[in-house]
Amino acid sequence: MPDKRDYYETLGIARTASKEEIKSAYRTLAKKFHPDLNKDNPKLAEEKFKEISEAYEVLIDDNKRAKYDQYGHAGVASDFGKEGFTWRDFSHVSDLEDIFGHDIFSDFFGRGSIFSDFFGTRRWGFEQPEQRVKRVQVEITLEQAYRGISTEVAIPRMDVCAECGGTGAARGTTPKVCTYCRGKGEIQQEQLQGFGRIIKIGACHVCGGRGNIIDLPCPSCHGCGEVQKLDKITVKIPQGVDNGSTLRITADKASGKLKEDIYVIISV
The missing domain is CATH 1.10.287.110 (DnaJ domain)
Known part of the structure; x- marks a missing residue:
């Protein structure tokens, strides 16, 4: 790609x-x-x-x-x-x-x-977003695809930033409650349409949906409250696998290293 x-x-x-x-x-x-x-x-x-x-x-x-x-x-x-x-x-x-x-x-x-x-498929503001499934890509050679291999795969995940404890703010500072949405992270907008009203709920444009304002971001996570970490697991790729094949690794088969199922996409 x-x-x-x-x-x-x-x-x-x-x-x-x-x-x-x-x-x-x-x-x-x-x-x-x-x-x-x-x-x-x-x-x-x-x-x-x-x-x-x-x-x-x-x-x-x-x-x-x-x-x-x-x-x-x-x-x-x-x-x-x-x-x-x-x-x-x-x-x-x-x-x-x-x-x-x-x-x-x-x-x-x-x-x-x-x-x-x-x-045409979603009512804005009332439905929860669909659950995302994590996917990682693994590149192997033609010979490895023919014979099958066991290989170590690094799975990225986001974890709470140890520097700020997940607040996103630098040490010694604290986020301020957004006064526009009053800490809710969302705002409601009413519109008249015909003889009725439409109420839309969306993320607060002032705080970006967080509910708070960070004046001095954490230098470690740059204000997001999370840092990326890698979990390494061993994946067994069967013989004769084709390019683009997908393997599903369930959390219960990853020796406790995964909190969610993942899809491994094979690239030959």
Whole structure:
């Protein structure tokens, strides 16, 4: 799979960009690459629109941004599914509404656009996101695939930062309760539609859904409260395995080293 483009480069911003600068860049690019405004090449526009939306989803969220800054794309891979970012992972619908108007739901719902898989399968704010399954890739030679091997695999996981105890704040400091959402990490928005009201629940844009504000981030975890660690397990790859084959390793068969099932994808 080709290397993914840097999120900051995708939005054309500096790594020190503020949230307002991130929002401004996304607003400009979203208008530029909206498929309906690119009739000559809507397919390319869809790809670009999705690319900038993925970058925005990560960089506008304090927790995801901190993991990305520290570990790159690997740090946020577990936030998305096997196929990578999809519109089901996009949690900033209200920002799209601000750009394109509050009729975005009626404009896109059910008409087969890039948003159809998102708006057509989920009620925003009321359903829990689908559970993600961790996947790792193992490269082996043709000879190893033919004969079968046992190999050691490193499984990345996020653990509580020992430096800050998971608060994300530097030693001697404590996070402040977000006054905008009052520590809830989410806000409600009411909209009148016809003779009724629609109540939407979304992540607080001030604290990024954390419920608190960190003035001085922990230097070890960069404010996310977690650090990446590796659990090493031995995986037995059977004879005659094909390229792209997937092995499921259940937690009960990993000698207590795994807290969840994982899928090992074989690359020959």
